[in-house]
Amino acid sequence: MDLLEYQGKQLFARHGVPVPSGKPARTVEEAVAAAEEIGYPCVVKAQVQIGGRGKAGGIKVAQNREEAEQHARAILGMDIRGLTVHELWIEGASEIASEYYASVIFDRSAKAPLLMLSTKGGMDIEAVAEETPEAIARLHVDPLLGFCDFHGRRLAFEAAVDADVVRPVGAMLAKLYETFIAEDATLVEVNPLIVTPDRQVKALDAKVTLDDNALFRHPENAELRDLSGEDPQERMAKERGLTYVKLDGDIGILGNGAGLVMSTLDVVALAGGAPANFLDAGGGSKADAITSAVEVILSDPKVKAVLFNIFGGITRCDEVARGLIEAFAQINPTVPFVVRLDGTNDVEGRALLAEAKLPNVYAESTMDGAAAKVVELARGASA
Amino acid sequence: MSILVGNETRLCVSGITGSEGTFHSLRNRDYGTNVVGGVTPGKGGQDVDGIPVFNTFHEAVAETDANTAMIFVPPRFAADSILEAEDAGVELIIAITEGIPAHDELRVYNTLKKNGRARLVGPNCPGILSPGKASVGIIPASFFKSGNVGVVSRSGTLTYQIGNVLAQEGFGNSTIVGIGGDPVPGTDFIDVIGMFEEDPETDLIVMAGEIGGDNEERAADFIAENVTKPVIAYIAGFTAPPGKTMGHAGAIVSGSSGGAAAKAEALEAKGVRVGKTPTEVAQAAVALLGGAD
Numbered sequence: 323m324d325l326l327e328y329q330g331k332q333l334f335a336r337h338g339v340p341v342p343s344g345k346p347a348r349t350v351e352e353a354v355a356a357a358e359e360i361g362y363p364c365v366v367k368a369q370v371q372i373g374g375r376g377k378a379g380g381i382k383v384a385q386n387r388e389e390a391e392q393h394a395r396a397i398l399g400m401d402i403r404g405l406t407v408h409e410l411w412i413e414g415a416s417e418i419a420s421e422y423y424a425s426v427i428f429d430r431s432a433k434a435p436l437l438m439l440s441t442k443g444g445m446d447i448e449a450v451a452e453e454t455p456e457a458i459a460r461l462h463v464d465p466l467l468g469f470c471d472f473h474g475r476r477l478a479f480e481a482a483v484d485a486d487v488v489r490p491v492g493a494m495l496a497k498l499y500e501t502f503i504a505e506d507a508t509l510v511e512v513n514p515l516i517v518t519p520d521r522q523v524k525a526l527d528a529k530v531t532l533d534d535n536a537l538f539r540h541p542e543n544a545e546l547r548d549l550s551g552e553d554p555q556e557r558m559a560k561e562r563g564l565t566y567v568k569l570d571g572d573i574g575i576l577g578n579g580a581g582l583v584m585s586t587l588d589v590v591a592l593a594g595g596a597p598a599n600f601l602d603a604g605g606g607s608k609a610d611a612i613t614s615a616v617e618v619i620l621s622d623p624k625v626k627a628v629l630f631n632i633f634g635g636i637t638r639c640d641e642v643a644r645g646l647i648e649a650f651a652q653i654n655p656t657v658p659f660v661v662r663l664d665g666t667n668d669v670e671g672r673a674l675l676a677e678a679k680l681p682n683v684y685a686e687s688t689m690d691g692a693a694a695k696v697v698e699l700a701r702g703a704s705a
Numbered sequence: 706m707s708i709l710v711g712n713e714t715r716l717c718v719s720g721i722t723g724s725e726g727t728f729h730s731l732r733n734r735d736y737g738t739n740v741v742g743g744v745t746p747g748k749g750g751q752d753v754d755g756i757p758v759f760n761t762f763h764e765a766v767a768e769t770d771a772n773t774a775m776i777f778v779p780p781r782f783a784a785d786s787i788l789e790a791e792d793a794g795v796e797l798i799i800a801i802t803e804g805i806p807a808h809d810e811l812r813v814y815n816t817l818k819k820n821g822r823a824r825l826v827g828p829n830c831p832g833i834l835s836p837g838k839a840s841v842g843i844i845p846a847s848f849f850k851s852g853n854v855g856v857v858s859r860s861g862t863l864t865y866q867i868g869n870v871l872a873q874e875g876f877g878n879s880t881i882v883g884i885g886g887d888p889v890p891g892t893d894f895i896d897v898i899g900m901f902e903e904d905p906e907t908d909l910i911v912m913a914g915e916i917g918g919d920n921e922e923r924a925a926d927f928i929a930e931n932v933t934k935p936v937i938a939y940i941a942g943f944t945a946p947p948g949k950t951m952g953h954a955g956a957i958v959s960g961s962s963g964g965a966a967a968k969a970e971a972l973e974a975k976g977v978r979v980g981k982t983p984t985e986v987a988q989a990a991v992a993l994l995g996g997a998d
Contacts, residue, residue: 428807430888431919433814465811466819506808536806538781569946580886581860581915584941588965589982591944600945633865635831636725636843665845665865689866690984 323532326369328411329546330510330528337501339494339512340524344413353394354387356412362386366393369409370402378402383415416526421514422483422491423447423458426498428508434462435502437473437495439481443514457481469499490523491515505543506536555599555622562614564601571596573700574619574628574657576612578603578637586631589689595697598625607637612645613652620655626703629696630661631689632671639663639671647678658682658699662692707835707880708855708900708907709797709826710738710773714839717765717795718743719786720777721753729777729801729843730756736846738839741769744786762786762793775832775841776800783828784809788816791823799841800827800891810889817891825891831861831883844881852877854990855901857894858913859886859920863941863983867913870987876994879907886915894924902932909935909994911986914968916942921968929975937989938972938979940965 325333331341345356346369357364368380375381380402384390390412400407421444429436440458442450450457459480463469474492483491494515502510509531516526537544559566565580569587573595577583580602587597599622603615619628632642642663649655661683663671675685684699686692716733720726721743731754734740742757742765749760759765762774774790776783776798783802790798805828817823826833832842837851843861849868854876858864861883868881882897884890894912901907910932914921921940928936943965969979978993980986 428811428888433811433889435811464815465808466815503808506806508807533807535780535804536808539806567946569944577862579860579862581858581863581913581941582866584860584915584945585863585866585939585983587944588941592981597944633862633869635845635861635865637862664869665848665862690982 323534323537323547324371325528325530325532325546326371326409327367327528328369328409330530331525333501333505333530334497334525334528337497337504339497339501340522341528342413342416342524342526344411347394347410347412348408350391350394350398353398353410353412354391357384357390358387360412360414363415364390365413365415366390366397367411367413368397368400368402368407369411370405370407372403372405375402380407416516416524417519418514418516419519420484420517422481422517423450423513424491424495424498424515425509425511425513426502426507427511429462432462434465435499437461437463437477437499439477439483439491439495441481441483447513463499468503469496471496484517486521487517487523494523494525505530506533506539507531508533555618558621559601559618562611562618564603564611564615564618566618567600568622569597569599571598572624572626573696574598574601574622574625575631576601576603576615576619576628577631578607578633582631582633586629586689586693589693590629590697593693593697595693595700598622603637607641607645609641609645609648612642613649616646616649616655617653620653620657625657627657627696627700628655628659629692630659630663631692632663632665634663634665634667637665638667639665640667640674643671643674646683647674647680650678650680657703658684660684660686660692660696660699662686662689707838708897708904709835709880709882710833710841711835711838714773714841715739715741715769715771716773716775716841717741717762717769717771718775718777719762719790721745721756721758722748722751723777726777727753730775733840733842736840738841741771762789762795766793766795771795773797773841774799776802776828778802780804780806784813787813787825791817791820794822796823798823798825798891799830799832800825800885801830801832801842802827803829805829805887807888810887814889814891826882827885827887827891829887830885831864833880833882834878835880836878842883844883848872849881850877851879853879853906853908854911855879855904855907855909856881856911856913857897857901858883859915860913860941863913863915867911867939867983867986870983871911871990874987874991876987876990879904888918890920893920895927898924898928898932898936902934907934909937909990911937911939911990913939913941915940916945916965916968917963919963922971925972925975925977928977935993936977937986937993938969938977939983939986940968940979943981
């Protein structure tokens with residue numbers, strides 16, 4: 323789960339990473355009150371999980387109360403690349419002498435945390451990585467050993483930060499690593515990490531991604547989840563514990579197991595269709611999960627036909643059939659369904675469906691056949 | 706022969722007294738796997754349909770000489786259970802549990818690597834099946850028969866689908882290995898492909914990958930340098946949009962790297978055939994081996 327800038331900064335503050343002091347605000351009144359408390363000049367920053375906020379006009383400096391109010395009014399409700407701004411972060415303006423970049427990422431390939439530091443902060447770090455990769459100092463940390471002070475010194479010298487801030491930059495890296503480990507993060511990124519004219523180092527931005535699987539260890543972080551920016555179908559699916567990703571097409575897809583569902587999307591696309599979603603009902607789905615999943619798929623008005631592709635291992639095909647029958651009883655779908663059931667209890671599942679004689683439900687025995695059929699039905703519906 | 710599990714397997718199940726743990730342990734035993742014990746702290750001395758339960762892996766190993774562990778406990782206990790099995794001297798640990806925190810996986814992976822005495826397969830994997838010999842995990846074993854095709858896959862149900870289309874063409878399997886869809890798998894394609902290369906019963910290797918990470922790309926380099934047997938690859942996720950996690954924690958496309966097209970290209974560049982659908986994999990197998998033996 324991705325945190326908003328201010329949530330990341332609040333985590334940083336808890337672990338001793340220096341950040342400018344600030345306050346979150348959800349209304350113009352709250353924003354003005356926060357600005358008055360913090361003092362001027364202050365910065366009014368849109369809180370959305372997307373880059374390019376500054377360019378879009380989502381970050382403004384206020385010199386006084388009138389400007390703070392004016393900026394808060396303009397930014398709240400603003401659309402930044404498809405995301406609506408619901409929250410602001412008001413913080414004291416910082417003077418900047420240098421802008422650096424620092425991060426800790428979960429490097430799957432090396433199977434170790436990777437620390438990165440560069441003096442080319444404040445800009446698009448991907449572009450820096452591409453054009454001048456040598457400008458980014460990199461170092462893997464042995465997760466069994468943890469961060470050592472020499473890691474910080476080595477990176478600071480290799481990145482060639484100003485000599486007088488080698489020590490505080492190293493100290494900040496240590497605290498970023500501590501945040502990464504203590505909060506079960508998979509990404510902790512600071513861009514820019516600033517050096518002020520009086521030679522203080524501060525995290526002026528914060529990008530933190532937390533591991534959803536570890537939220538049980540961090541109940542306070544679990545509450546930070548912001549569903550407001552998510553697609554309505556994705557939100558509904560998440561509330562029901564299903565893995566759903568919205569796509570652009572008109573064929574609803576349900577399968578069990580991420581790999582098989584991805585494969586189903588590909589096979590449908592090769593058959594000339596356009597999948598409307600990825601939905602993994604997961605292992606061992608019971609009938610009610612399937613009923614829920616059908617509701618989520620059909621809540622997308624673009625869906626013209628639905629494909630069920632199930633290969634039961636831990637999932638039992640008779641449970642899937644029961645769920646589909648229940649979904650028909652509850653929501654009476656008007657679009658056609660193509661159902662392919664194989665694996666554990668497939669004979670029972672197919673028999674249940676045959677007995678139920680659901681309108682507009684077609685049984686297919688192979689994945690390729692099912693894909694061809696659902697594409698044909700979706701085309702028929704749009705003709 | 707087969708790889709990893711077979712007639713020599715002596716299995717001890719962590720979480721054997723849970724409902725899923727019991728169900729699958731007994732299914733594995735019914736298939737013919739030698740299930741010698743289980744571990745549930747606090748339930749030592751009990752038994753599950755005749756399988757003795759121990760409080761610790763150390764006790765279980767001392768009493769039963771178990772050489773293989775299956776981990777079936779909930780995610781918050783799984784890393785500890787894997788480390789316990791390794792500490793007790795179990796050589797092969799197969800972790801079925803899904804949803805283990807990424808940092809736990811990192812700690813487990815690096816500890817096992819440092820100690821160098823146990824292999825972890827998974828986590829978040831369907832297990833390993835050597836048809837006719839042993840099944841450890843949740844693979845629906847009755848769909849597969851023994852044969853000369855070795856299968857290694859990041860996804861459970863996709864493995865069944867590929868095994869199924871191969872079976873329809875008459876092929877059986879030496880061993881089917883699910884390495885799991887998590888970001889830090891204990892065992893990756895390279896390890897398993899290397900074992901299939903050495904296995905006299907395997908004539909053809911099928912690897913089923915998916916978007917995310919660089920395991921398939923690294924496997925391509927490994928195959929080019931070390932593998933003489935034919936390899937057919939399948940990659941799921943050609944239609945996956947970048948930046949979205951597709952169910953498996955590992956299945957995320959970041960930018961241009963980790964995408965299906967890039968993986969297919971890397972494999973084809975090293976002479977590995979890539980099927981665009983599971984059916985194409987089976988057709989390629991027929992083309993290479995001229996039908997089942």
